[in-house]
Amino acid sequence: MHLALVLALMTLPSVSLESGTQLQYEGRFVAEKGDPAITEKDFTLTCLVDHASDQGAVVYWTLMEQGRGKWSWLGQFGKLEVNHKWQVNPAQLPTLFYQRPSGTSIVPVMLPMFVTDQALSKDATWIQDRLDYKVTGDTRVAGQKGWNIDIRNAYGHQRTLVIDKESPVVLASTSTIFIGQGEEHELTLELVERTQISQPQLVVARRGFDALLRLRGQLGHEPRTRDFRWNPARLTILRKELPAAVDQVVSEPLLAIAQSARQDAKRQKNRSGAINAVRKQLIGQAAPHPQITEMDGKIFDWKKTNGKVTVLHFWDYRDRPLEEPYGQVAYIDFLYRNRKDQNVTVLGVAVNELLENQATHSRGVQSAKKLRSFMNLSYPVLIDGGEAIRAFGDPRVTGAKLPVVVVIDAAGKVVHYHVGLYKFDRDRGLAELDDTVKQAMKTGS
Known part of the structure; x- marks a missing residue:
């Protein structure tokens, strides 16, 4: 189930982000009802800003999940292109793969940026896109000062944000999300580290992201694909192109993804070999007739x-x-x-x-x-x-x-x-x- 979880981004921020800005967030997605130990998913979101200018920027991201299912390595990274208002195509957003008792949901995660032409101060209020905004005070997150903003719609509270006072960075957020059969969940994000990497480091990181993105394109993998089929042609591409791609990855957070890719390639090779061995044994042989039953319990003839x-x-x-x-x-x-x-x-x-x-x-x-x-x-x-x-x-x-x-x-x-x-x-x-x-x-x- 695809969900719209995109902030309303309004105007160019007064203070933009520089290329090389890297933001790391810890996140949590949990059901409002039930045992959190059963329904909770934790994740780490990392964003790296590149090619920043007055016209927009590129944001590379990784998303690592723990609990309630997760994407394979192919779905753990991506690239966003934002315009001068920091607006983004929702289809490019990172997503959580969340296993419910009755199925799975795909939950987009917001780009942690917020821009408004409203002068922010305590008790400031305004309306945008049928949402009511109110600055309720200020606080600190990860050592940075931010404004608390409460966002409501006609049905009540929708989201709470903490916005950096000096930049468009979201320091923390709490959102109410409904999935499945209207089951209420809470999604939280909190900034844990903000760093500025050097230009040479940025070039190296960009090279790693682009190499993995190029490999994913060669494999024909579409974002948010639940069942990716490893056919012989794709396995051939993986074996041929993966070594050169992962050689371009020399730093976190991509190192863990590159390691997962290597392990997956090895598993796919072993799996393909084992399945081919079974196929070779079966083809041309008389079919076995094991005991099996019909739905009414009778032995199938x-x-x-x-x-x-x-x-x-x-x-x-x-x-x-x-x-x-x-x-x-x-x-x-x-x-x-x-x-x-x-x-x-x-x-x-x-x-x-x-x-x-x-x-x-x-x-x-x-x-x-x-x-x-x-x-x-x-x-x-x-x-x-x-x-x-x-x-x-x-x-x-x-x-x-x-x-x-x-x-x-x-x-x-x-x-x-x-x-x-x-x-x-x-x-x-x-x-x-x-x-x-x-x-x-x-x-x-």
């Missing part, structure tokens, strides 16, 4: 698939948490509807921790039923306690994620094993899978 091209779609099949693209089940269903009269069958296979635990098994079955009803799936969904996914090769042991798709031809041999999401074709849906099924229809008959 594999003879129902005899003489048919069979597509097995292993996925969570849970109604909560439910996040797009839902394991691509809508496209799997589209394929089934198009091919079911051509001797092709599709079997969804529910695989998750609820089903693997006897104490929660029935709850997992009910969850799968709700998901199938919610998505209006026409193909049957089977229940796996873990035996079936292990028989075909469970990629989760390598750190990979479901879904897994297995295609079995009419002769009963495995012809396709795919881990993760397919590339989506606007005209043909899951074109790669459909082409595989068509080929199996020809060769396995």
